[in-house]
Amino acid sequence: MLEIKNLHASVEDKEILKGIDLKVNAGEVHAIMGPNGSGKSTLAEVIAGQEEFEVGEGSILLEGEDLEELSPEERAHKGVFLSFQYPVEIPGVSVTNFMKTAINESRKAQGLEDMPANEMLKKIREKSEMLEIDRKFLSRSLNEGFSGGEKKRNEIFQMAMMEPKLAILDETDSGLDIDALRIVANGVNKLRSKDNAIIVITHYQRLLEYIVPDFVHVLHNGKIVKSGTKELALELEEKGYDWLKEETAV
Amino acid sequence: MDLKEKLVSSFMAFEDGLDLDHPVHEERNTAIKNFETKGFPTKKDEAWKYTSLRGLQKVDFSIFPKQETSLEYKDVKKYFLHEIDTYKIVFVDGVYSSYLSETTHDGVDVCLMSSAFSKPMFQQVIEVYFNKAASKEESLTSLNTAFCKEGAYIYIPKNKMPKKPIQILHLATGNEAALMLQPRNLIVAEDNAEVQIIERHQSLTSNEVFTNSVTEIFAGKDAIVDYYKVQNDESTASLVDNTYISQKDSSVVKVHTFSLGGKLIRNNLNFYQNGERIDSTLKGVTILADKQHVDHHTLVHHAQPNCESHQDYKGIFGDSSTGVFNGKIIVDKIAQKTDAFQQNNNILLSDKSTINSKPQLEIFADDVKCSHGCTIGQLDEEALFYLRSRGIPKKEAKALLMYAFANNVLESVRIPELKARINKIIADKLGVRMGFDL
Numbered sequence: 127m128l129e130i131k132n133l134h135a136s137v138e139d140k141e142i143l144k145g146i147d148l149k150v151n152a153g154e155v156h157a158i159m160g161p162n163g164s165g166k167s168t169l170a171e172v173i174a175g176q177e178e179f180e181v182g183e184g185s186i187l188l189e190g191e192d193l194e195e196l197s198p199e200e201r202a203h204k205g206v207f208l209s210f211q212y213p214v215e216i217p218g219v220s221v222t223n224f225m226k227t228a229i230n231e232s233r234k235a236q237g238l239e240d241m242p243a244n245e246m247l248k249k250i251r252e253k254s255e256m257l258e259i260d261r262k263f264l265s266r267s268l269n270e271g272f273s274g275g276e277k278k279r280n281e282i283f284q285m286a287m288m289e290p291k292l293a294i295l296d297e298t299d300s301g302l303d304i305d306a307l308r309i310v311a312n313g314v315n316k317l318r319s320k321d322n323a324i325i326v327i328t329h330y331q332r333l334l335e336y337i338v339p340d341f342v343h344v345l346h347n348g349k350i351v352k353s354g355t356k357e358l359a360l361e362l363e364e365k366g367y368d369w370l371k372e373e374t375a376v
Numbered sequence: 377m378d379l380k381e382k383l384v385s386s387f388m389a390f391e392d393g394l395d396l397d398h399p400v401h402e403e404r405n406t407a408i409k410n411f412e413t414k415g416f417p418t419k420k421d422e423a424w425k426y427t428s429l430r431g432l433q434k435v436d437f438s439i440f441p442k443q444e445t446s447l448e449y450k451d452v453k454k455y456f457l458h459e460i461d462t463y464k465i466v467f468v469d470g471v472y473s474s475y476l477s478e479t480t481h482d483g484v485d486v487c488l489m490s491s492a493f494s495k496p497m498f499q500q501v502i503e504v505y506f507n508k509a510a511s512k513e514e515s516l517t518s519l520n521t522a523f524c525k526e527g528a529y530i531y532i533p534k535n536k537m538p539k540k541p542i543q544i545l546h547l548a549t550g551n552e553a554a555l556m557l558q559p560r561n562l563i564v565a566e567d568n569a570e571v572q573i574i575e576r577h578q579s580l581t582s583n584e585v586f587t588n589s590v591t592e593i594f595a596g597k598d599a600i601v602d603y604y605k606v607q608n609d610e611s612t613a614s615l616v617d618n619t620y621i622s623q624k625d626s627s628v629v630k631v632h633t634f635s636l637g638g639k640l641i642r643n644n645l646n647f648y649q650n651g652e653r654i655d656s657t658l659k660g661v662t663i664l665a666d667k668q669h670v671d672h673h674t675l676v677h678h679a680q681p682n683c684e685s686h687q688d689y690k691g692i693f694g695d696s697s698t699g700v701f702n703g704k705i706i707v708d709k710i711a712q713k714t715d716a717f718q719q720n721n722n723i724l725l726s727d728k729s730t731i732n733s734k735p736q737l738e739i740f741a742d743d744v745k746c747s748h749g750c751t752i753g754q755l756d757e758e759a760l761f762y763l764r765s766r767g768i769p770k771k772e773a774k775a776l777l778m779y780a781f782a783n784n785v786l787e788s789v790r791i792p793e794l795k796a797r798i799n800k801i802i803a804d805k806l807g808v809r810m811g812f813d814l
Contacts, residue, residue: 199770216762267780
């Protein structure tokens, strides 16, 4: 599904990613953990096509296709989805209208007609119920005045609507209380299939109790310094990140 | 001969065929003298610092409308809000077009200034209202008063409401190489009356047009007036719109100004609150490109206690377009408990576009709530990435953000078909197709 080779990325001449290698197969869930400033969000945004970052060496392949020349929207059309750590507030555009536009633009890019209105409504109803989202919420302006938890839940709602091949969840757990975390995690688990892949970026192990990863990677100083199975997350929770820093310094 | 000389020297010729004993004619005489003394405003006038009329004064404008030119409705239909039934007062090159119009005297008067000036049945209204709100000092208003002859006359008696909205449409055919128009409108909504009006100026060719319009609006006690100005003209058409609004107790007047095209647009929008518990709303969306120029000069004069005013102007400026927002609020000493709000937000899409925004508050009362805010920025890059990451292409994402930016103003348009129309004009301007209306 996703193959990242020796990826380097920088912003304003400051190198943040310093050679990332990562392979994610269809049907897998990978967790990327790491201390603040290790480059987790940068990695997520670079995969999604944020133009603010300068990609130097290395490549990102989605189903064998190099994403380098593709715009964020083209990557979305190919099935890349990023759940934002800080979803942007857009007053004046309702959640429903936003989703309609997003889905129909993606369909247009694939040479499809607009989704019929009743089908769209059905889908919106189904997915919002899955995430226990109040219907009133859908006519509100996108993220405007939403609580942190509502914003994250709305991100996963969008993921459910877009049905991506590769979903990257950037700190989706931050700002969520335990009930919301459970709802969001359940939603994500329902979206897991043998045909898609999910990358969960998190600082804490808590989310991984609900979304159980197949692999865990630790990012430190722009590099993946350790990879393992879900037990690695527990180890990190217990020991913190300092031992890794020491280990990599040696 | 420059335009001022031409206008002043034409005044005598203009008087031919007018009733010189009519009381209105005295106003014309006084007005032409004021214009002759003051001339066109220049950049030395503080209020005209950023808007120059010099270029226009060099154009050899025809200043007297010729006879009625016939236009086929099908050729100009698109400039009408034809989706709904309305009264229509239509002028072609400044001359009333009965063929394109639909006026009424059924309980309300929706007709012409020329009738109001000449027919005895309207004389009383003219005496009470005509030129009572318009400035006698401002030179362009005086110029209009001097040459006033034709325009829309709307009179809504106490407790009445017209059956449908009213459209005032000024069309310019381009039969003249360059045409100057000076429509004069009078709108009176007596106590507890209600009216909705849409006004549009439209040039049909790329020949030069310069319109210097004056509109007086009077709202009686509890009256409700909804006024929409659609400014989406050719890039060779210039408009100076002088609107004067006088409100009595508990009246509600809302003016929406959509400035979406034209060469030079100057809106002088003046509200005078002559009563208590008055609500005045001034909203505008300006979306410009190329070298277009729009100057909004607003004035809200709070002269009595317990009144409100709300101003919300959004501007989006692309290419080398330029904008001005000058919002003046005066609160008299007796106007305690005034609640005056003013907001002007702007997005500059290019390095060459400019906006000059200036709040001007003169507050003499001590127990008031006055707030103003002004922002100038670019499109939010984070928001743009967010939308694009959901598969919305860059152009559409930008358009969506611009729509969202203008939404506050659009959502208060009370005629849904007009809202849809404005939406469409904006979408066309941005070169996108939106799957929904805001």
